[in-house]
Every structure is written in C-alpha cells, then in structure tokens.
Amino acid sequence: MIDVNFVGLFTVELLHKFFADQLCPDFIITPSDATTSSMNGHKMVVKQYQNKLYAGIQSTNGKPFMPVENGMQMTFFLTLKNPLFFNYTNLSSTFNTSQIYYFTNRNTNAINGKNFLSLPVSAYNSAVTYAPGDIAADGTGVTYRAIRSSSSGSPQALTASGYWAQVDDNGYVNSMDLLQFMQPVSTYAFTTAQTSANISVLGYNSATGLYTQPAITKTINFPGPTPSFPLDLSTLNPGKYSLTVNGTQQWIYVNSNLTGNTPFAVVDIFNAITPASCNLVDGTNTLLSPLYSIYFLNRATLWKYVLPVGKTGTISDTTGIFNFTSLANDITSATPIPLSNALLNFQLTINGTPFTPIPCADPTRFTYLTQAGDTYDCSEIYINY
Known part of the structure; x- marks a missing residue:
C-alpha cells in the first residue's frame, strides 16, 4: 500500500522585534496567479496561519509525488493590513508606493540559526554618513543601530557607544531590499534631455549567484534631445533585475501580472541546486522542508x-x-x-x-x-x- 499525504515543502515566517512574542501579524500573504497554477500542477497547497505561510506538497515516503524541478519559482505577495506598521518599524516612514520590498531565498543570509530572505545588513563603512536609526553590521553579523549622526569627516566605529547601540545577530529587513517597481512598459525620465538611450538589463546568473545575465541590451536613438521615452520591459519574466540607462544603474522589480495597488513586498521562493538556501529537496528528491524568516526591526x-x-x-x-x-x-x-x-x-x-x-x-x-x-x-x- 502506498502512503500518500502532504508534507511541508517550505515555511515562511514573519517576525517583528516590536512584539513581545516577536510574531508579526501585520500582513496578508497571497500567491501570484502563476504560482497558483503551478501549485495545482504539482499537487501543492499553501495556507497562511497567523504569521506563517505553510507550503505543502503531496508526497510518498518523504518524496514529492510530482517532482519539484530545478529552477521552479513560486511568488507570493505581502499586503500590509496594519496602518501603524511604519510607526513602530525601523524603515523609512516616507514609503514610496512606486517601490517594493523584495525577499528571496536566493539571498545567502543564514545567521543565528535562521535562513533570512532579506539581504544581509551592510557592513559598517567609515566613508558612509549615518543618521539616527540607520543600521550596520560588524564582521560577525551582529547588527548595530545608529543613535547619533556620523560621517566620513568624523567617523565613529561600531564600538563607539555614544553613537551606536548593539541590537543582535539577526538578519533584519533593510534598505537594500527595496526595489523600484517597473511596469512592463513605463516612461523613463532622464535628469537632463538625451539624444539616445543605451539600455542594459541584467538578470540572475544561477552559475555565479550574481545579477550578470544579459536580458536586454539595446540602444534607442532619438531625433533630438528627449526628456523621457517609453521603456519596454515586457519580454522579462517576473523578478528582480539590474537596469542601467546611459550609465545610471538601479535595481528594479518587473511583473506584468501586477496591476492596481502595488503590494508592500514580493517573496520569491526558488528550488535550485545552488545556492544551498534554495534547496527544497536534496539530491535524492527527498523533501528538506526549510524554514525561511523575514525579520523587521522596531523603530x-x-x-x-x-x-x-x-x-x-x-x-x-x-x-x-x-x-x-x-x-x-x-x-x-x-x-x-x-x-x-x-x-x-x-x-x-x-x-x-x-x-x-x-x-x-x-x-x-x-x-x-x-x-x-x-x-x-x-x-x-x-x-x-
């Protein structure tokens, strides 16, 4: 007799240091339409319960009934339901609705026994100007919060207690996770009128783990100095990209299926051989059921x-x-x-x-x-x- 049941494929937990129990109840998590279709084909189910998203898959003896192929992508949206969230969260309260936070298990950010979906907190840099509330990490992954301003003219190391306060060794959501959301076709505005646009879009390179894979490379010539032009990104699959136009680079998120209100964040979960954080199954196709974390720091x-x-x-x-x-x-x-x-x-x-x-x-x-x-x-x- 074959024993068929549902086993955890992965779990995503939302944490917040403001709450005494650290559990963040402030979001509704929903799958994209493409993910819902893919889940049905793989005999998967997803369910949010309190601060966690559980993804299960039909399995036999610990192996998926339908194979989870290498490169499989599952996309989820975080919709904020608490209007006070920014008041007690250490993120910019002047949130630009044309931007979106992006979390993925492609980010290699495993510290303190957890796999964080946010990018690592940037290491302290004496050439950077820090304002109260900014965060930086030391060489061991411990996060510090600035309590006074410092700059390259008067740098203050993390050990300067009058300027920094130690938080802990968790991987907190930070400004590096914020991307510019781009519609498939949008208006790109120059800071000064240009006669041409040299466009380069780079996607994720699975061999290196970096965004170096050419996705779009082209030059558009204009009849004269032009302040803006229609930028067509409709050929791109949903995801994170590096966009450079005439030497100006920015990180963007593209998803032609997102219409109407932009969600607070996107979560992309991939199954891949590398990096190890993307391993949902092992070499024998046995489920690993990883737990991923998104952790917000309190203001x-x-x-x-x-x-x-x-x-x-x-x-x-x-x-x-x-x-x-x-x-x-x-x-x-x-x-x-x-x-x-x-x-x-x-x-x-x-x-x-x-x-x-x-x-x-x-x-x-x-x-x-x-x-x-x-x-x-x-x-x-x-x-x-």
Missing part, C-alpha cells in the same frame, strides 16, 4: 515622560541600559529607546514615591526633538499620577 524614539504641572520626578532603568534626564516636569531618555508592546523595567519616582511598572511609548503618536544636533522621533507619554 527607536526618544521617550519623553510629561508629569503634571508642579510635580518633579526621576526615572531609572533597573537593567541599567537607558538613562533619563529630568527638566522641569519633563523626563526624557538620553538616547532613543526601541518601541515595544512589552513593558520595560522602568521605575518612576515622583516626589519620593516610586511607581512601577509605568506606561511605555505609544507608537500612534510622534513629535520631534532635537538633541546634540540630531532631530529624533519623540514619543510623549503623559503621566497623571
């Missing part, structure tokens, strides 16, 4: 506790991590504090009376505060004790 803000008029107080952190400065009836953190829906170990003392626990910052409301030349997001917490 950090200055916390300003506002006491009733006429009252003074102090705040202490029993863990010794954060310090506060008292001024009149305001008590403000000396450095940004990561937002969290878990209570922190702060003790408030008003006129000699201690209070604990005390409210944490609410991500629904921000102001701004300038400190040592930097402008920070500031969370005001009003105390009525």
Whole structure:
C-alpha cells in the first residue's frame, strides 16, 4: 500500500522585534496567479496561519509525488493590513508606493540559526554618513543601530557607544531590499534631455549567484534631445533585475501580472541546486522542508515622560541600559529607546514615591526633538499620577 499525504515543502515566517512574542501579524500573504497554477500542477497547497505561510506538497515516503524541478519559482505577495506598521518599524516612514520590498531565498543570509530572505545588513563603512536609526553590521553579523549622526569627516566605529547601540545577530529587513517597481512598459525620465538611450538589463546568473545575465541590451536613438521615452520591459519574466540607462544603474522589480495597488513586498521562493538556501529537496528528491524568516526591526524614539504641572520626578532603568534626564516636569531618555508592546523595567519616582511598572511609548503618536544636533522621533507619554 502506498502512503500518500502532504508534507511541508517550505515555511515562511514573519517576525517583528516590536512584539513581545516577536510574531508579526501585520500582513496578508497571497500567491501570484502563476504560482497558483503551478501549485495545482504539482499537487501543492499553501495556507497562511497567523504569521506563517505553510507550503505543502503531496508526497510518498518523504518524496514529492510530482517532482519539484530545478529552477521552479513560486511568488507570493505581502499586503500590509496594519496602518501603524511604519510607526513602530525601523524603515523609512516616507514609503514610496512606486517601490517594493523584495525577499528571496536566493539571498545567502543564514545567521543565528535562521535562513533570512532579506539581504544581509551592510557592513559598517567609515566613508558612509549615518543618521539616527540607520543600521550596520560588524564582521560577525551582529547588527548595530545608529543613535547619533556620523560621517566620513568624523567617523565613529561600531564600538563607539555614544553613537551606536548593539541590537543582535539577526538578519533584519533593510534598505537594500527595496526595489523600484517597473511596469512592463513605463516612461523613463532622464535628469537632463538625451539624444539616445543605451539600455542594459541584467538578470540572475544561477552559475555565479550574481545579477550578470544579459536580458536586454539595446540602444534607442532619438531625433533630438528627449526628456523621457517609453521603456519596454515586457519580454522579462517576473523578478528582480539590474537596469542601467546611459550609465545610471538601479535595481528594479518587473511583473506584468501586477496591476492596481502595488503590494508592500514580493517573496520569491526558488528550488535550485545552488545556492544551498534554495534547496527544497536534496539530491535524492527527498523533501528538506526549510524554514525561511523575514525579520523587521522596531523603530527607536526618544521617550519623553510629561508629569503634571508642579510635580518633579526621576526615572531609572533597573537593567541599567537607558538613562533619563529630568527638566522641569519633563523626563526624557538620553538616547532613543526601541518601541515595544512589552513593558520595560522602568521605575518612576515622583516626589519620593516610586511607581512601577509605568506606561511605555505609544507608537500612534510622534513629535520631534532635537538633541546634540540630531532631530529624533519623540514619543510623549503623559503621566497623571
């Protein structure tokens, strides 16, 4: 008797450091139309449950009933359902809807026992200007968050505690994951009028793991200086590409099946021999059932506790991590504090009376505060004790 059942092909989990349990509930995950058709042909099923997407495939003795071919691509869209997401997430809050985050298991980003679908956080570079909230990694994969500005004129290494705060060794979503979304035919605008367009589009090269595979190479001559022209990318399969026009390069995402509102992110899962992160089955076609992770870092803000008029107080952190400065009836953190829906170990003392626990910052409301030349997001917490 043949035992046929469904076994996990892969799982994608969404994590967020804002939540006490780290589980991110902020997205709806749906497959593309092409992926739905491919799933039916491979006797696959996908189901989102809370923060995870489960993909299963009909199997016999741990092997897929229908072979999972090398190069198979499955595409999923992340649709954001929480309007407060950017308030407590360490990403730019001025999100450009013509851009899209792109996650894939082609990214080799395995650290801390997890396979991350985001690109690795860029290593610290003393020639780069960093602003509060920017992140950089050391040589061991540990991520740090900038708490003060630094630049090539006054570089501050990750060991400078007044400028950087250590986060941990997870692979967080970062600006490198953000691509320009391009329609199959779109208007390309030059910064200055041009008489021709030298176009180069490079796709993924499976032999090298780099985007060096020529996909489009052509030159368009115009009758005179032209400010823009129609760029035709309709021959490209859905995916990530490097686009260069007259020497200007940018990373793009193309998908002719995406119409209407652009989703927050695309997740591409491939089955391939290389890199190892794309191995959904081994050399004997046995299912490996990998778990992939997408991890969002929480935003950090200055916390300003506002006491009733006429009252003074102090705040202490029993863990010794954060310090506060008292001024009149305001008590403000000396450095940004990561937002969290878990209570922190702060003790408030008003006129000699201690209070604990005390409210944490609410991500629904921000102001701004300038400190040592930097402008920070500031969370005001009003105390009525």
